[in-house]
Amino acid sequence: EVQLVESGGGLIQPGGSLRLSCAASGLIVSSDYMSWVRQAPGKGLEWVSIIYSGGTTYYADFVKGRFTISRDNSKNTLYLQINSLRAEDTAVYYCARTGDRGYFDYWGQGTLVTVSS
Amino acid sequence: SYVLTQPPSVSVAPGQTATITCGGNNIGSKSVHWYQQKPGQAPVLVVYDDSDRPSGIPERFSGSNSGNTATLTISRVEAGDEADYYCQVWDARGVFGGGTKLTV
Numbered sequence: 001e002v003q004l005v006e007s008g009g010g011l012i013q014p015g016g017s018l019r020l021s022c023a024a025s026g027l028i029v030s031s032d033y034m035s036w037v038r039q040a041p042g043k044g045l046e047w048v049s050i051i052y053s054g055g056t057t058y059y060a061d062f063v064k065g066r067f068t069i070s071r072d073n074s075k076n077t078l079y080l081q082i083n084s085l086r087a088e089d090t091a092v093y094y095c096a097r098t099g100d101r102g103y104f105d106y107w108g109q110g111t112l113v114t115v116s117s
Numbered sequence: 118s119y120v121l122t123q124p125p126s127v128s129v130a131p132g133q134t135a136t137i138t139c140g141g142n143n144i145g146s147k148s149v150h151w152y153q154q155k156p157g158q159a160p161v162l163v164v165y166d167d168s169d170r171p172s173g174i175p176e177r178f179s180g181s182n183s184g185n186t187a188t189l190t191i192s193r194v195e196a197g198d199e200a201d202y203y204c205q206v207w208d209a210r211g212v213f214g215g216g217t218k219l220t221v
Contacts, residue, residue: 045203045216047210058209102148103205
């Protein structure tokens with residue numbers, strides 16, 4: 001059974017930094033494509049970033065160099081480093097396994113990031 | 118950037134058929150995926166690659182895609198199908214539609 005468990009969210013001041021984690025079981029993070037998707041309160045889903053099995057990474061345009069996706073193969077864990085946080089980054093952040101045609105077939109329960117002073 | 122357009126809401130009576138559309142420029146040339154999201158829960162993939170269903174998804178959920186419109190069809194709608202539904206494609210990055218709230 002595939003399980004993805006996110007952690008690391010919380011209340012952070014504007015301009016701050018946060019590292020989100022996604023611990024995986026039932027799949028191998030380094031062998032799969034893995035994405036982050038976020039959802040602002042009361043809003044729709046928004047794709048954030050992907051890391052391919054080969055290590056190539058891509059980001060949504062709004063990231064503008066502030067986010068970094070990475071993984072620790074020994075811990076089978078995916079990460080999202082978020083810097084220069086803004087109020088509009090407030091959202092639930094989900095990690096998701098990504099199929100080869102871009103669908104998200106397994107999702108974590110999400111971790112809430114609240115950016116506020 | 119690629120844009121997907123969904124109606125904000127769809128209402129249907131129990132037992133009837135719900136149709137949720139997803140519009141995009143020549144979307145028929147892309148693989149379309151659909152997600153169901155209930156309040157406070159993570160999204161669930163209900164249809165992928167236009168019309169395939171993951172294991173565990175009822176046959177009542179089906180999809181089609183042609184021209185500029187993809188469609189998610191839910192037959193014999195049940196109260197438990199009430200949720201937000203999102204279409205999605207991969208266009209060098211993940212692209213989601215704005216979501217459709219299905220009211221039963």
